[in-house]
Amino acid sequence: MALKPSRRIPRAFQRSASPLSRRIARRFVPxxxxxxxxxSFRRIARKWRRYGRSFHGSWRPFQLWxxxxxxxxxxxxxxxxxxxxxxxxxxxxxxxxxxxxxxxxIQTLLSPMFRRHILFVSPxxxxxxxxxxxxxxxxxxxxxxxxxxxxxxxxxxxxIAQILIGEPDDSEVNLMDDSFESPDSFAGSGGSLHRYxxxxxxxxxxxxxxxxxxxxxxxxxxxxxxxxKPAHRSRELSPEMLQAxxxxxxxxxxxxxxxxxxxxxxxxxxEFHVLTIHPGRPPGKEKLALWFDEASPILEQINRYRExxxxxxxxxxxxxxxxxxxxxxxxx
Numbered sequence: 038m039a040l041k042p043s044r045r046i047p048r049a050f051q052r053s054a055s056p057l058s059r060r061i062a063r064r065f066v067p068x069x070x071x072x073x074x075x076x077s078f079r080r081i082a083r084k085w086r087r088y089g090r091s092f093h094g095s096w097r098p099f100q101l102w103x104x105x106x107x108x109x110x111x112x113x114x115x116x117x118x119x120x121x122x123x124x125x126x127x128x129x130x131x132x133x134x135x136x137x138x139x140x141x142x143i144q145t146l147l148s149p150m151f152r153r154h155i156l157f158v159s160p161x162x163x164x165x166x167x168x169x170x171x172x173x174x175x176x177x178x179x180x181x182x183x184x185x186x187x188x189x190x191x192x193x194x195x196x197i198a199q200i201l202i203g204e205p206d207d208s209e210v211n212l213m214d215d216s217f218e219s220p221d222s223f224a225g226s227g228g229s230l231h232r233y234x235x236x237x238x239x240x241x242x243x244x245x246x247x248x249x250x251x252x253x254x255x256x257x258x259x260x261x262x263x264x265x266k267p268a269h270r271s272r273e274l275s276p277e278m279l280q281a282x283x284x285x286x287x288x289x290x291x292x293x294x295x296x297x298x299x300x301x302x303x304x305x306x307x308e309f310h311v312l313t314i315h316p317g318r319p320p321g322k323e324k325l326a327l328w329f330d331e332a333s334p335i336l337e338q339i340n341r342y343r344e345x346x347x348x349x350x351x352x353x354x355x356x357x358x359x360x361x362x363x364x365x366x367x368x369x
Contacts, residue, residue, distance in 0.1 A: 147163065150187065206262075
């Protein structure tokens with residue numbers, strides 16, 4: 038015969054234990070009273086299950102209504118976010134490291150971004166557009182600031198050289214030693230422009246001098262042999278050629294004890310002539326031009342110059358030493 042499932046005794050027939058019975062049970066029954074918290078937890082759990090069963094029956098009719106209301110609210114929030122004028126760009130804030138770039142120029146470039154939805158503006162594309170328009174900017178970080186602002190942070194390329202523009206048929210012979218000592222020598226006609234070059238080979242013109250903004254001693258470059266006069270923000274030299282010039286200057290000053298007065302750069306020929314001053318040479322013959330190019334590594338040309346100094350008496354070359362040929366050294 039199958040047993041009937043157990044049920045709780047009705048409350049009317051339940052009888053609570055007397056205090057004496059509880060004391061006797063705690064004293065003589067093993068483990069009595071030690072697990073009262075477990076029984077209390079079971080009692081609370083039974084009540085919660087009872088409430089859950091009763092609530093589950095009345096919850097089902099409202100589920101569809103709550104789901105419908107949630108969809109309507111979510112759709113309204115999305116439509117408000119997409120079409121509300123509160124999320125269109127109202128301001129563009131530009132943070133710069135120095136004064137080389139005008140904030141108004143960047144804001145003018147980004148003026149089409151105004152009144153566009155902030156979600157439909159790509160920070161990567163905006164940064165790329167800024168760097169294409171201003172090649173002297175080494176990095177541009179664009180960040181969206183909700184609800185309606187763009188924050189642009191720019192870092193400028195380092196200035197590596199000061200530029201003196203000569204005539205196309207000039208040479209280092211036409212360059213006077215004091216040409217790079219006067220601040221006005223780098224300015225254009227009337228002293229209105231100051232010319233510089235960045236580490237990426239970008240030729241730059243500014244109305245104000247950039248004194249005190251160099252991380253290291255700048256090169257003094259004399260530009261000649263140009264087919265078209267260098268224009269502002271145009272790429273005139275490769276970064277590798279600029280690094281080669283810095284390497285030559287460092288080796289000549291540190292290893293040979295010579296001081297580099299200036300460097301004449303032949304833009305079309307892609308070679309440079311280093312005007313050096315040798316303290317140990319006879320009076321009147323301290324200046325000597327060293328000719329380098331990009332055809333062979335700089336260290337090989339420096340080694341040719343070192344061998345030349347060992348084999349030729351000091352002061353023999355009075356005008357120039359041509360180090361560009363791989364099998365000989367020509368001098369005058």
